[in-house]
Amino acid sequence: MLVRDLERALFDRFPAQDAESWDHVGLSVGDPEAAVTGVAVALDATERNVRAAADRGANVLLTHHPVYIKAPDAFTPADAMRPSSSAAIYTAARLGVSILSFHTNLDRSHEVRELLPSLVGMQAASSLEYPGDPTARGLGSICTCAPRTLGELAAACAGAFGGAPRVWGDPDVAVERVAFLGGSLGSFGEDAMRWDAQAIVCGEGGYHVCQDLAIRGCGVILLGHDRSEDPFAAILMNAAISAGVDDAVLHRIGLPHQWWTVSTKEQERS
Template sequence: MLTREIIAAVEELCPPALAESWDAVGLVAGSPDWEARRILLAVDPCEKTVSEAIDGGYDMLLTHHPLYLRGTSTVGAHTTKGAWITDLIRAGVSLYAAHTNADSWGTAQAMADLLGLENARPLIPKEDDPTLGLGRIGTIAPVMLGELADRVADLLPRTPAGILVGGDEERVVETVAVSPGSGDSFLGLVNDSGADVYITADLRHHPATDHLWGGGAALISPTHFASEWPLLPKLAGALREMLPGLEVDVSTVVTDAWVSRR
């Protein structure tokens, strides 16, 4: 199998046209003509996942986050990211990123599936296909906020930073909005949607407090990594079905910035 065949499968599921205009998706390093039999999926391209891919004998590292989201003028090995690129190429491991195009396809849907949301639909549907888009909103059997937070903690990867909860933990919630990754820009939209609780990451102090003090939906905030990780097994399963001869593994290395809490 060639790398281009894997890319074609990924882009059939997550067309690059679904990516936001500011995003950088696609092949970052390596050649479409390289042979590939084993690939590793990870949230972040970083020293740990690059080493995992190389040491594990993988042919491709497929990450959710781009390595160079805002561009660069050098991939020289004297830079941190350039050294990773150099190591990957020397080892014959290609690097590919599927970011907001994968978000529209499956990142929020993966979270919705984990939680068992019924009638889940995008918070921001694509005009040409309303089944795709950013975020999801749906319903669950009524449950207290604290119990739902415990459920989220049990379903997502454990991280040192844990999970934050905003709101009355004894409040009963039923309509749930999710937007894995940084989601405080959607707080107004979440309120307009009628959600009882919003699950997202990277919540800043002032937007979160203004939202809660104004009577907005309760908040459950896992880390960025933990909230987006469920995309990986969903994507891995789809690729295994499309490419039966391909070995697809999912990294469980926690790549949050935070390594402990006091």
Template sequence: MPVLSDVISALDTLWPRERAEEWDAVGPVCGDPDAEVRRVMFAVDPVQGVVDEAVAIGADLLVTHHPLYLRGTTTVSADTFKGRVVHTLIRNGVALHVAHTNADRADPGVSDALAGALDLRVTGPLVPDPTDPQGRRGLGRLCELDRPLPLGEFTALVAARLPVTAQGVRSAGPPDKPIRTVAVCGGSGDGLFDRVRAAGVDAYVTADLRHHPVSEAREHAGDLALVDAAHWATEWPWCALAAAQLDTVSEREGWGLRTHVSHRVTDPWITHHPSLSSSEGAPN
């Protein structure tokens, strides 16, 4: 049976910490390096509900995509949300490890998992990692559909393949526009619009798209269709990919680890009410 330091070493091989963005906070958050690890749970967010689930299933290690302390802290007092998370983890012997932008850049990584969930064929990274001589690592992915779909149908496919959230999936562009080439980026992706335009794809699938960047992107590249899904939903497929990668390591090393993917929806939006179809309240 491996100890935590063995498993952390394997995770660092899959998602090297040095490939994370400088502002990021990745790697171990808490845990005894000499503690045995039998069960590992994967999730997007290190929130209390996820931590309680890890405790309930008997996990020894929780691996999340999002950091617990991205901007640092001066306290882990249990009267704060994050401090309570730390206390729950330590009290129950559960370690926490974060793989964030290092998992985004990985091959395969977060955007590969998103592309796989949408049945897209990956042709390369959207923003190649200059340190990768094979040109496979990097942010986002460029993809192709096996056959063109109208934007309306493609948007419906995205909605059907990703987990259900209150936001759902929305698109910008003519519903009948043919979609064959697609860029994807798990998580917030409006900072990559210049790269998407340069790639000349038909559509871009990402999350957290804001009014002004979307408006400008549509004006600059009016033929580019945009598909916006919930942040959590675009990154959750990575959890299954990551668990499968660790399973491969465990089988090779003879560890006998058991992995579990949390299906708890941690998207913060709870309800969604479509706008009324009447003109009441609309500006003149």
């Protein structure tokens, strides 16, 4: 299998036309005619992960997040005055690692829609982007569930995704209609409100957006952008195997500890 064959197979599964117009998906650096000797799967296309892929004998780094949205103006070794993508691309080219990324086109897949709610025992009815059409590929998920409190839902999310989510809303309020969205909430809180969601689980959201949603009766559970999307690596691994990559040369690169929180009794309900 060549790099271009793997890219084509993954685009068949996650069509490029499903990506946002601003997004950068597919091959960003590497030789499309190179034979695939190994594939490492990670959330991010960082220099650290490029080196980790090479250390494992993989000449393809398959990621959810692209190495860049807008290409940097130069590709150089790590330099505090340049974006980190400069060093990631420089190192990938030097080590012969091709970077393939499937971002918002993967976000719109049925596989992502179903995966996030399934981690807390829920089943997606349709996407948050197209709630009236269960067959359409779209961002996010909407679910109905047996009544549980927002606090119970948040605890289930903490267990499933790890970490300590930040939660907006009354922990004792009952929720039965829940929306899920990997990554940034953006304007999708309004879609959740139109669907009468009582809670939305996502990666991150702006202060005023979350405050407004909570006041209007929709709790918000913020998992952390990376924690909300790290499960997508399993989808990419399965897709690579389906494309013909031998699982003996398929490697998973886990999340680094790139941020942390401080918690005290006084800070738990700020």
